[in-house]
Amino acid sequence: MAQANRYDSHQPGDHPKVFISYTHDSEAHRETVLAFADFLVRQGIDVVLDRWATDRRRDWQAWMTRNITESDYVLVIASEGYRRMGDGTGPGHLNLGGQSEAALLRDRLQGDRAIWTAKILPVLLPGHGKDEIPDFLQPNAADWYEVRANTPEAAESLLRVLTRQPRDVPPALGPRPVLPPRSVSGSSPVTRPGGFSVVWRSEILPRGFQPQVPLVELHLIPAGPVARQEVLQLERARDELAALGRTSRLFYPSRSVSFSASAQAAWAVSANRRSGEGGVAVLFGGQRTCWFTLPNAAGGWVLDREELAPELADRLDLLLLIGLPGPDRFAPAIALEPVGLTTLGIPSEAASTAAIPAFSRQRIRVEANEMYTVEELRRARQDVAEELAARLAVALKR
Known part of the structure; x- marks a missing residue:
């Protein structure tokens, strides 16, 4: 009984197994393919070649089907005969x-x-060209491998594929970069180093409007392109500002409201020696501003973060309701002036909270350096308000 040779089976872990498919165009071509197969074997490739399987009578159709199916690769040796036979253009009896x-x-x-x-x-062996690759193997759209000589250097591209050793290996993945967002959602702002220029309340109103009690200022600074407000627009806006102040309860219903406009701004103000002052303004450059008094308690005025945040949220709504053309982004700023006898805490605990002497600081200003779209301000106004209240409270502690 004939002994089985290594071309009859392929076990996992063996060297790459390849089946060589070629046509017997001539004796010289057959010898070229044989020399190529011998070269591959010397490179550690397990080659299946018909000339090495003649040790016994075989069913060549079954042998070919089994080895093509089991091999890791099938090497098609391009030649004129293979191209005509593979594409069905050659004589059927050869x-x-x-x-x-x-x-x-x-x-x-x-x-x-x-x-x-x-x-x-x-595979293109010496003396053969791409035009001898059968069309069904896509010579113009898929890879092919030229072997200029039976040496590792001349057959490098083919050997790298057969042994799965790519020439170029990608580097190891590095850490993912941390990139600041260009657009934001929820209450996550985009920060602009250096901040935005703020026109504070004391610079908006004519001289004579000097607050007697601590006022919280809320400002929305344009953070995108905005058309300059014309004088006629500002004059018409003053009536709207007065109406918005009343409907939003920024102004006490029983108090009078004064409103005016200049080439620089339009404003509406309601002031009273006992109840303090409330106001709303819009500037020619697009800034929107409002201010209101802190709650009064025995011994002074109280900055209570939990009480201040919802009022700031309401005032954000007020500023966004102003009907003048505006930018698509704003940067909020907040201030407290004058500080006076302001305490930090809640009204019921005001008596036990250390007061800040009036002469220690005249004002606290938290600059605008974070921008939100108008839609984000509307959607996340409570989060933005809580952050502004927290920053003002932290600044008061210092």
Whole structure:
């Protein structure tokens, strides 16, 4: 009984197994393919070649089908005969074995193109060109491998594929970069180093409007392109500002409201020696501002973060309701002036909270350096208000 050779089976862990498919165009071509197969074996490639399987009578169709299926790769040796036979343009009575191999390869490609495109490798041996690759192997759209000589250097591209040793290896993944957002959602702002220029309340009103009690100032600074407000627009806006102040309860219903405009701003103010002052203004450059008095308790005025935040949220709504054209982004700022006898805490605990002497600081100003879209301000106004109240309280502690 004939002993089985290594071309009859392929076990996991062996060297890459390749099946060489070629046509017997001439004796010289057969010898060229044989020398190429010998070279591959010396490179550690387990080659299946018909000339090395003649040790006994075989069913060549079954042998070919089994080895093509089991091999890691099928090397198609391009030649004029293989091209005509593989594409069905040659005489039907020649190269019958090659015709069967090509028919099987076409069928495998049709059944699973992704797997078999990677498994079938067209090879150009010395003296042969790309025009000898059969069309069904896509010579213009897929890779082919030229072997200029039977040396590792001349066959490098093919050997790298067969042994899965790519020439270029991607580097190891580095850490993901941390990139600040260009647009924001919720209450996550975009920060602008250096901040935005704020026109504070004391710079908006004519001289004579000097607050007697601590006022919280809320400002929305344009953080995008905005058309300059014309004088006629500002004059018309003063009536709107007075109406908005009343409907939003910024102004006491029983108090009078004064309103006016200049080339620089329009404003509406309601002031009383006992109840303090409230006001709303819009500037020619697009800034929107309002101010109101802190709650009064025995011994002074109280900055209570939990009480201040919802009022700031309401005032954000007020500023966004102003009907003048505005930018698509604003940067909020907040201030307290004058500080006076302001305490930090809640009204019920005001008596036990250390007061800040009037002469210690005249004002607290938290600059605008974070921008939000108008839609984000509307959607996340409570979060923005809580952050502004917290920053003002922290500044008061210092």
